[in-house]
Structures are given as structure tokens and as C-alpha cells.
Amino acid sequence: MALQQTVPFFIPGPYSDAVFDRDDSDADLLLISEGGQTFYVHSSILRTASPVLANMFTFPSPPNIQPEDRQKVQMTESTSTLANLLRFVYPMADPDLTDANEIADVVTAAHKYEMDFIENKLEVLLRPRVDEEPLRVYGLASAANLKVLQARALERCMQDPKRFLLEARRDDLKHLSAEQLHDLRTFHDTVQCVARKTVLESRRWIARECIPWTGCAKCKTRLFVWVAAKGPDSRSYRHTYDSGCGIALLQEQPRTLQPRQWWTAIAKAIVEAMDEHSVLGFQTEQFTACLLKLNFPASLDRFSICSDCKDSFMSVMSRLHCAVLKKIKSDLHEDIWRTGLPLDVFSNILKELPVSIY
Structure with a gap:
């Protein structure tokens, strides 16, 4: 069966600068995207980049393997996601990701294949989106275990909970579990309750x-003025008073400083x-x-x-x-x-x- 012909994905025209987009004689592995696109990759590079992929390719390809005998692996990622992921893996320019959905898909794939170096790069791309899409960033940062970014996203969510929690869009909830959303609401309610109690008391x-x-x-x-009171915040103070016998006596009374x-x-x-x-x-x-x-x-x-x-x-x-x-x-x-x-x-x-x- 003839190999499926590839179509350049990133650069319009008949040629792509990505080595995995064309049938390289050195490529010993074929990755098939969910959309049927074939990527010609090198198993040695993928083993180095991902421990998960390294376990998938248990046996190294024999030398001088024929093109028709190369192993084919069906991937669950879309064509664009797999192409962006490979661009991070191969020694070439990183993809220019501007769409939030694209970034989210690559973050999910990088976490799935334990590509920590890609997750760190994507953290830089996610930071500017914290102000406008904190809930989505929170879900992605939680999945990728990016603690600092997760904290910044949560902080932003809590600054305007009505907008980001109560009126969240469907896309913002895509990467959050029901348990995570419940925890966010509970955390917000706890903060508000503690704050009210702290201020009123x-x-x-x-x-x-x-x-x-x-x-x-x-x-x-x-x-602030001192007033007579009892309690843990009160202090004893001395004052003089007339005992009625013409003698000034000292007496201690508890008092506290109050606004x-x-x-x-x-x-x-x-x-x-x-x-x-x-x-x-x-x-x-x-x-x-x-x-x-x-x-x-x-x-x-x-x-x-x-x-x-x-x-x-x-x-x-x-x-x-x-x-x-x-x-x-x-x-x-x-x-x-x-x-x-x-x-x-x-x-x-x-x-x-x-x-x-x-």
C-alpha cells in the first residue's frame, strides 16, 4: 500500500521547512494524526523528548529498514496539535501559537507525553492570557502542574468572581473538572466569609x-481611646481617686484601646x-x-x-x-x-x- 501523501501544514505552497513533513530516508517511524496526516519522524529523537513515547517504541528499528516496513503509530492528536508538538521537539524554530485553543491542545498533549520542557515554554505563552482567560489558564496550569501560573490565574479569578466564575464561558470550563470548579467556588465563599468576619469583628x-x-x-x-473593658485585649492601668477620707488611693482597672x-x-x-x-x-x-x-x-x-x-x-x-x-x-x-x-x-x-x- 502506498504511503499517504502529506500536505504542507504550516507554510502555504508545495514545500514545508519541517523535516517531518516530507519522506526523509532517515525517518524510521510514521505517526498518523487523527485527521490522517502522516508525519515522518525519528524514533531516537522522540525517545529522548518523551519517556511515554520511549515506552511505546520498545524495540529500535533495524538498520536499513525499507520504507514500506516502517512502523506506523496512530495518534489521537489532531494534525495541527501533532505538528506543533513536533516543532517543539525537533531542533527548529518553535511554532508561533496565538490561538488559545491551539495552546491548550499543545499543553494537554505535552502533559500527556510528559514533555516538561514544552510545558515550561508554553507557560510563557499562557501568562499574557491570565487577565482575560484566568479560568482556562487555571485549568491548564493545574493539569501541567505549573504552580506559579496556577496561583496567578486563581488570584485573577477571585478578583472578579462574578465575571470569571459565575458567568464563565463554555470554552473556559473545557479544561476544568466539576471537582475543580466546586473547589474554586468553595474557596471564594470561604475567603468572603472569613473577610466579613475579620472586618466586622x-x-x-x-x-x-x-x-x-x-x-x-x-x-x-x-x-483611638482607652475604655474600661475585660477580655484578652484589656490591660490594667492605675489611676488615683479620692477615698472620701481625704486620701488619694491607687486603683487598678482593666481597659482596652478601641477605635x-x-x-x-x-x-x-x-x-x-x-x-x-x-x-x-x-x-x-x-x-x-x-x-x-x-x-x-x-x-x-x-x-x-x-x-x-x-x-x-x-x-x-x-x-x-x-x-x-x-x-x-x-x-x-x-x-x-x-x-x-x-x-x-x-x-x-x-x-x-x-x-x-x-
């Missing part, structure tokens, strides 16, 4: 973070903004918007006697932003294992995310 801990910068250096007005009323309003505004933007999408611009929306520099006049307090207040807010998000990250690490999510995936992803995101 922040009066218990926010003062500790703000003690070094609680007031204005000019007028000494403090943004003034402005923080309660800010906490509510933060929760509302996080519900709208998600926690990981709630960055400095959204935090500042909360302050402008509530007009806090003006409301600060209620207890401020110094114009510099307004500037001091806004400076404090930027630090509060970091303190709040850092606390969310800390609490999230403690709660993530309770959800039943795979720790090897989400714990590593949390480590990859920058602290500024939280």
Missing part, C-alpha cells in the same frame, strides 16, 4: 495594629465593597473609595481640633488597609483546612499571592 484587634500611629503629632488628638465611632462605619463600608468587588479584588482604590464615599475627612472635624489631623487620618487609613488585609490572610490560613479543599493546591496558592493583595 475588627474592633477587637484593630487597635493593637494601630497603637504606634494612633494620633496627630501636632495636636496629640488620638484616633472611635468612625471605624464602625468604615468596617461596614468595607464589607459592602468587598461583597461587590470580592476580597482579592478589593485593593487600595476600593478602600480609598470607601473613605471618600463616607466623607471621613469632614466627619473627623467632630473630634479634631487640628487641620493636620485630616492628613494624618488618611495616612492612617492606608496603613489600616494593609493591616485589615494582612489579618484576613492570617485568618484564612487557619480556616482553609476546615473546608475540605486540597491543601496541596490552595495552601501553596496562598503562599504565592503577594501580601499587598490581602
Whole structure:
């Protein structure tokens, strides 16, 4: 039976620069694509590139093999995918992949045949697509075990979950299992729940973070005040009082440092903004918007006697932003294992995310 005639795939015209696209006398193996295209390849090159393919070709081809006696292997990959894969394997220019589906197909094939060097090259091609196609990139990065890319894609998904999770396109879900999609939704819900709890209960801990910068250096007005209280955050302090006998006595009372009323309003505004933007999408611009929306520099006049307090207040807010998000990250690490999510995936992803995101 005559060998199937090949058709040049990459370059229009009668000639292809790819050695595997023509009947080379040195080729000892024929790969047949799903579409019936024949590729004339060298088993020695494929053995070096892929341990999976090396096991497929158990016996080396005998020397001086006749063309009609060459082994034929039916592949499950499409013609374009197999051609792109071979271009990465052979010592020639890498294919110029711009279509997301093409990249996805090559990533899948490279992972199937354990061609790690191709997966690393494809990671570079996938990075620019994180912003617009994070869910698809997350699925591909998960399959190829590209942890850093996986973390970046997850971060982007969580920045706008309504767009990327709730309104995902069919193509975006192609490389995700139902279990992975469930884990993503669970992770998002956990982050939001922890964030709401952390912020709404922040009066218990926010003062500790703000003690070094609680007031204005000019007028000494403090943004936090000591109040009588009991609990793990309370401290004992001494004050003098008149015993009624004309003798001043010392008495110890527990007290705690608490923010003034402005923080309660800010906490509510933060929760509302996080519900709208998600926690990981709630960055400095959204935090500042909360302050402008509530007009806090003006409301600060209620207890401020110094114009510099307004500037001091806004400076404090930027630090509060970091303190709040850092606390969310800390609490999230403690709660993530309770959800039943795979720790090897989400714990590593949390480590990859920058602290500024939280």
C-alpha cells in the first residue's frame, strides 16, 4: 500500500521547512494524526523528548529498514496539535501559537507525553492570557502542574468572581473538572466569609495594629481611646481617686484601646465593597473609595481640633488597609483546612499571592 501523501501544514505552497513533513530516508517511524496526516519522524529523537513515547517504541528499528516496513503509530492528536508538538521537539524554530485553543491542545498533549520542557515554554505563552482567560489558564496550569501560573490565574479569578466564575464561558470550563470548579467556588465563599468576619469583628484587634500611629503629632488628638473593658485585649492601668477620707488611693482597672465611632462605619463600608468587588479584588482604590464615599475627612472635624489631623487620618487609613488585609490572610490560613479543599493546591496558592493583595 502506498504511503499517504502529506500536505504542507504550516507554510502555504508545495514545500514545508519541517523535516517531518516530507519522506526523509532517515525517518524510521510514521505517526498518523487523527485527521490522517502522516508525519515522518525519528524514533531516537522522540525517545529522548518523551519517556511515554520511549515506552511505546520498545524495540529500535533495524538498520536499513525499507520504507514500506516502517512502523506506523496512530495518534489521537489532531494534525495541527501533532505538528506543533513536533516543532517543539525537533531542533527548529518553535511554532508561533496565538490561538488559545491551539495552546491548550499543545499543553494537554505535552502533559500527556510528559514533555516538561514544552510545558515550561508554553507557560510563557499562557501568562499574557491570565487577565482575560484566568479560568482556562487555571485549568491548564493545574493539569501541567505549573504552580506559579496556577496561583496567578486563581488570584485573577477571585478578583472578579462574578465575571470569571459565575458567568464563565463554555470554552473556559473545557479544561476544568466539576471537582475543580466546586473547589474554586468553595474557596471564594470561604475567603468572603472569613473577610466579613475579620472586618466586622475588627474592633477587637484593630487597635493593637494601630497603637504606634494612633494620633496627630501636632495636636496629640488620638484616633483611638482607652475604655474600661475585660477580655484578652484589656490591660490594667492605675489611676488615683479620692477615698472620701481625704486620701488619694491607687486603683487598678482593666481597659482596652478601641477605635472611635468612625471605624464602625468604615468596617461596614468595607464589607459592602468587598461583597461587590470580592476580597482579592478589593485593593487600595476600593478602600480609598470607601473613605471618600463616607466623607471621613469632614466627619473627623467632630473630634479634631487640628487641620493636620485630616492628613494624618488618611495616612492612617492606608496603613489600616494593609493591616485589615494582612489579618484576613492570617485568618484564612487557619480556616482553609476546615473546608475540605486540597491543601496541596490552595495552601501553596496562598503562599504565592503577594501580601499587598490581602
